[in-house]
Amino acid sequence: MEKISSTKNSKVKEWVKLKTNNGRKKFKKFLLEGRHPVETALEQATEYEFLIVQEDFDLGELAEQVDNDKLILVTKEVANHISDTVHDQGIFLIGYINEEDWQFPDDLSGKWLVLDNVQDPGNIGTMVRTADAAGFTGVVFGDGTADFYNPKILRAMQGSQYHLQLKRLNLEKWIRNCKDQGSVIFGSILDENARDYRKIDVPDQFSLIMGNEGNGMSERLIEMTDMNLYIPIKGSAESLNVAVAAGVLMFGLAG
Amino acid sequence: MEKISSTKNSKVKEWVKLKTNNGRKKFKKFLLEGRHPVETALEQATEYEFLIVQEDFDLGELAEQVDNDKLILVTKEVANHISDTVHDQGIFLIGYINEEDWQFPDDLSGKWLVLDNVQDPGNIGTMVRTADAAGFTGVVFGDGTADFYNPKILRAMQGSQYHLQLKRLNLEKWIRNCKDQGSVIFGSILDENARDYRKIDVPDQFSLIMGNEGNGMSERLIEMTDMNLYIPIKGSAESLNVAVAAGVLMFGLAG
Structure with missing residues (x-):
């Protein structure tokens, strides 16, 4: 499981770009955040690249569903940086945009x-x-x-x-x-x-x-x-x- | 016509309190902001205490409707301070809450x-x-x-x-x-x-x-x-x- 503590990490830079229309077009991915939206996406068996959680986040039952190779831990600073909200919930998913x-x-x-x-x-x-x-x-x-x-x-x-x-x-x-x-x-x-x-x-x-x-x-x-x-x-x-x-x-x- | 340039002015302190439920209850007044809402309030002949505009605000046709004794000019800093929005439009009205x-x-x-x-x-x-x-x-x-x-x-x-x-x-x-x-x-x-x-x-x-x-x-x-x-x-x-x-x-x- 990867850990990221710098906002200058190349993955983090890409995630931030997914908040824009151009970024999503370029990488053909999107950023989803919040416990309920991410849980729903996983229940629907959405294809995803990464599940990103803040270090102290309690995955609870999600832990069993998640592939460890796709799990990334980040610091509070990185979580704030990629979030689109004022108070983020410390959980994000990088999904693939469907060509259809x-x-x-x-x-x-x-x-x-x-x-x-x-x-x-x-x-x-x-x-x-x-x-x-x-x-x-x-x-x-x-x-x-x-x-x-x-x-x-x-x-x-x-x-x-x-x-x-x-x-x-x-x-x-x-x-x-x-x-x-x-x-x-x-x-x-x-x-x-x-x-x-x-x-x-x-x-x-x-x-x-x-x-x-x-x-x-x-x-x-x-x-x-x-x-x-x-x-x-x-x-x-x-x-x-x-x-x-x-x-x-x-x-x-x-x- | 009064001019106010300090956020520590007693009127300004009262106006800021009108953004809260308790402040409105105490003073029995409310704060309205934005060109369209204020114009509509004036058209409806709402009883008001003050019309507050930022120094460079162009009153246009409103100038004829407004009683000069009720008009107060404020600096950009004061306007930002009393506003409830990120980008205020430089116009506010202090209205009276109706007991009915x-x-x-x-x-x-x-x-x-x-x-x-x-x-x-x-x-x-x-x-x-x-x-x-x-x-x-x-x-x-x-x-x-x-x-x-x-x-x-x-x-x-x-x-x-x-x-x-x-x-x-x-x-x-x-x-x-x-x-x-x-x-x-x-x-x-x-x-x-x-x-x-x-x-x-x-x-x-x-x-x-x-x-x-x-x-x-x-x-x-x-x-x-x-x-x-x-x-x-x-x-x-x-x-x-x-x-x-x-x-x-x-x-x-x-x-």
Whole structure:
């Protein structure tokens, strides 16, 4: 079992880079942190490179599951350095990014949540968790949307990433492929002239597109949908939080 | 117009205390920050003690609305000191807390969202905004729930505090008073034996109680409701984010 006490160690330098989009692209790995997320990843038999724990960390039952060759002990200083949080829990996992994330699924049937340029990691993680709860097949991350290996998104998904498919794809191509396979594309917009989501016939197979927190869906995609939906606002609020709106629409459409 | 350049000024010391629950209780005032929240407060003709701006702040059209006796200029150092955010916008307002917040409304009719021991300021602000959008009459903050003059909650409400009634009340008394006036009390719990929210007759007047993020509603309140509702979870997620669950229920019940 390796021990690392310097933040200048080459492995540590690589781990820190995994906190960025570019670093993850370069090394095709991601950094997961926190006891519950790491335990869940190990339960799911995720392929991983290293399990990293702070010297005084009590592995408990995890000790039996872990391959000693993959276990690395680090000092508190190194743990703080690689952590993305203010108070880290002293446990990290280096996982491999799946090449299939960038490949179109063979089967586009089912219900898909599609994120067009959504920015906030908390909102994104919450939407993935809600899509899981609403029985959706998967979530498609469009070009402008934050990467789902972003450490904040990984935490906010709370394990839902293992229950549905996550894809990182070009959304124009997604829409064209869905239409080819007879799956309906719903946009969501803040416009009373759009269709009230409670007053439509919901097909078995569809994609629901949610747009950017401030600017909504991109114009190009709005034009490509089969139908654009809106949630009637009764009070004086100008809009809904995007994760709440996604929840209302997903449970409303999934019946 | 007064100018303050020291963080040791007695006014500055009071303002900093308004970031805490105890400070707000003592002085019966609250601190609001950011251009949009302050503009909205002024548009709503909120009673205020001071408008505080950093020296180089461009008031623009606000200049005409502001009473010069209430305007205080501060240095960048003082602005940083009183701010609750990492990057403050250089504008703050000191408002008066309304004594009516602690009084039962004469009329309990309509739809009320009731928060039992909800903790996260972002969740709370989002729920108030969603209650506004769903046409609710007001939101009741129970004893254990964060104070709605908490700066983070003020920001997250995005002005919805001016569109509906916010109350800080004892929830057991709230439930008894509602029952006396013929208003129905719905709890929300994670239990498949509770009633599916889509399969009930929804009355015109009701309260919907949302519980703590981790532990749900308190047992005492669960026993006092007329009916407890749940959202059927189809996938493998263990639960929904409380603000998403509140959104699904409020729009589901409000029709």
